[in-house]
Amino acid sequence: MRRLDDPATATHVLDDAGLRTLYSYPDDLTRPWIRINFVSSLDGAVAVEGRSGALGSPSDRRVFGLLRELADVVLVGAGTARAEGYGGARTSEVTRQRRVAAGLSPVPPIAVVTSSGNLDPGLRLFTDTTVPTVVFTSRRAPESALTALRDAGADVRVIADRDIDGATLTAAVADAGWTRVLCEGGPSLFGRLIVDGVVDELCLTWAPVLAAGDAGRIATAPTAVVTGMRPAHIVADDDGTVLTRWIRVAAASDDR
Incomplete structure (x- = not known):
């Protein structure tokens, strides 16, 4: 992979250390930084x-793993967790050592966002994990469902009365002590976070394919909200995959 946006390094092949530098979170964070991938x-x-997964490439999967390595927590909406067959949090021993050396926990937990609590306790999220999966939910979720999730080993946290909005989710993440946040979707959760003004960064990979079909876009919401973004870097692989990173305008100085 090579940078396209920096002529001085355009011929340099990026190794893992170079990619970690490109995708590093801001230093000295005092609030959660919400990164979307x-x-x-x-x-x-x-x-x-x-x-x-059908859109993934070796370079996309490489960065996907790197982003998880750099994060305190991986957020995902319940629908995406079900559709993608999410398992729980796992890392290699080498990755654990790098994380600990960087001041992070050995393994970043998966945190599922579901106001309804509609998750099957038999999902791999709960049966195939090295640390408990966190479930952010609301008081409208049936207590029987939450009890079943707790019995399956989930760390259930009721953070809202009904719907979970961006401010509530960000506050819950802050309460947990997490500042380096990676959100892997899905589109509804991403859209809600945009509308609520809490997205700091988007890492967007363009796969070198046309897909057609009836698939939706990466963010959906009932309301349109325009959020200014600036490019941080553009990286390309030899197979045509283009990996970009975008920062919300003024996000670095926003102490919301």
């Missing part, structure tokens, strides 16, 4: 036959 086809499809 998505992959899309060139014609805007967020998935093929309901799953984003």
